[in-house]
Amino acid sequence: MKAAVLNAFGAPLDIQDLPDPVAGTGEVIVDVAAAGIASYAANVFNGSRSYPLELPVVPGPGGIGGIRTTGPDVTKLRPGDWVFVDSTIRSRENIANPEQILLGWTYRTPAALPLHRIYHHGSFAQQMLVPTENATPIGQIAASDAGRWTALGRLLVPFGGLLAGNLQAGETLVVNGGTGGFGGAGVAVALAMGAGRVVVTGRNQGALEDLARRYGRRVRTVRFTGDEAHDRTSISDAADGPIDMVLDFLPREASAAQVRAAALAVKLGGRVILMGGLRGDEGNLGLNYNWLMHNETTVRGVWMYGKDAIPRMVQMVRAGLIDLGQYELTEFGLDEVNEAVTHAAADAGPRQLTVLRPGRSR
Numbered sequence: 001m002k003a004a005v006l007n008a009f010g011a012p013l014d015i016q017d018l019p020d021p022v023a024g025t026g027e028v029i030v031d032v033a034a035a036g037i038a039s040y041a042a043n044v045f046n047g048s049r050s051y052p053l054e055l056p057v058v059p060g061p062g063g064i065g066g067i068r069t070t071g072p073d074v075t076k077l078r079p080g081d082w083v084f085v086d087s088t089i090r091s092r093e094n095i096a097n098p099e100q101i102l103l104g105w106t107y108r109t110p111a112a113l114p115l116h117r118i119y120h121h122g123s124f125a126q127q128m129l130v131p132t133e134n135a136t137p138i139g140q141i142a143a144s145d146a147g148r149w150t151a152l153g154r155l156l157v158p159f160g161g162l163l164a165g166n167l168q169a170g171e172t173l174v175v176n177g178g179t180g181g182f183g184g185a186g187v188a189v190a191l192a193m194g195a196g197r198v199v200v201t202g203r204n205q206g207a208l209e210d211l212a213r214r215y216g217r218r219v220r221t222v223r224f225t226g227d228e229a230h231d232r233t234s235i236s237d238a239a240d241g242p243i244d245m246v247l248d249f250l251p252r253e254a255s256a257a258q259v260r261a262a263a264l265a266v267k268l269g270g271r272v273i274l275m276g277g278l279r280g281d282e283g284n285l286g287l288n289y290n291w292l293m294h295n296e297t298t299v300r301g302v303w304m305y306g307k308d309a310i311p312r313m314v315q316m317v318r319a320g321l322i323d324l325g326q327y328e329l330t331e332f333g334l335d336e337v338n339e340a341v342t343h344a345a346a347d348a349g350p351r352q353l354t355v356l357r358p359g360r361s362r
């Protein structure tokens with residue numbers, strides 16, 4: 001099979017012929033039809049994100065494809081079935097406290113290395129080997145729509161946070177960093193779950209206006225000024241009532257003050273879900289013990305989503321609660337993978353999807 005290989009951090013991806021993967025018990029092979037490319041993929045590949053990742057590797061955290069072959073223990077999946085490949089792989093022997101990796105993306109902790117070495121290569125290839133439980137059927141789709149269905153990978157991440165935060169119909173949510181890829185998806189998912197009001201923060205006025213125009217009166221927007229107290233007042237004013245929950249997707253370039261601007265606006269008993277990228281000094285949020293206690297605030301970090309979220313998200317799309325038509329797709333063949341990675345960084349946004357189509361060539 002043909003695959004895009006990262007041989008060294010900072011080197012361009014190289015198109016190579018690799019042996020076809022072979023499925024054992026508990027595994028399936030997927031013909032990759034489409035793989036989404038994250039806006040920050042270039043920073044993973046040039047090493048600046050310092051993701052633990054053994055090289056060489058075929059990168060690509062999941063995507064959409066058709067089952068090619070299954071292991072002998074499979075019960076329902078059949079060759080040709082369309083599936084969403086979830087990149088989150090958890091160790092099977094310690095379910096109370098499993099190691100977690102993202103296939104073709106990162107192994108996170110040294111203890112997860114055995115998993116990373118077996119489930120190593122990702123979706124920037126014509127075929128991929130995945131644990132059977134990581135291939136979820138999505139029903140029949142047109143092959144031409146496979147790129148659009150990669151939006152599942154975008155939508156599922158905030159869905160994981162909203163489920164963990166127990167968002168209820170009618171509640172008011174703040175999506176901090178809502179003009180970005182995952183934050184923007186969070187707005188769409190929260191509305192589909194019945195949020196009464198969604199306050200979206202960001203710096204990009206055009207992206208904020210686009211979100212407000214598209215989603216109508218349940219969405220209010222706040223442009224960050226960088227003044228924490230001022231931004232918090234603007235968020236509270238836009239909510240026009242108690243804020244039940246904050247979903248934070250600010251990236252590593254943002255500041256703790258930007259997180260606090262939203263987090264400290266939650267009502268008594270409110271929930272703050274942290275899914276973004278802050279780290280180092282900015283990762284120390286400086287949330288006050290006494291405020292947390294008296295305000296009865298729940299602060300929870302969330303990484304990815306549970307497996308049960310996947311069929312539910314497929315149903316939300318099938319039911320018309322989430323419109324995949326909202327996405328502006330740019331698709332690239334496998335030979336154009338380096339252009340695709342550059343494009344994903346330049347064209348980041350809530351509606352933008354950069355997609356690799358490994359089955360196609362230039």
Ligand SMILES: NC(=O)c1ccc[n+]([C@@H]2O[C@H](COP(=O)([O-])OP(=O)(O)OC[C@H]3O[C@@H](n4cnc5c(N)ncnc54)[C@H](OP(=O)(O)O)[C@@H]3O)[C@@H](O)[C@H]2O)c1
Nearest residue numbers: 177179180181182202203204251253254275276277303304
């Ligand atoms: N927890 C998880 O499971 C999980 C999964 C995937 C990704 N993530 C993390 O989620 C974060 C967001 O990813 P993404 O792909 O959505 O990123 P993105 O598209 O670049 O979006 C970043 C958002 O933050 C806003 N922002 C505010 N202050 C900023 C600043 N100082 N610098 C840059 N942007 C700023 C951006 O919009 P404006 O330009 O309008 O301000 C935008 O709304 C990343 O850190 C990523 O690692 C977490």
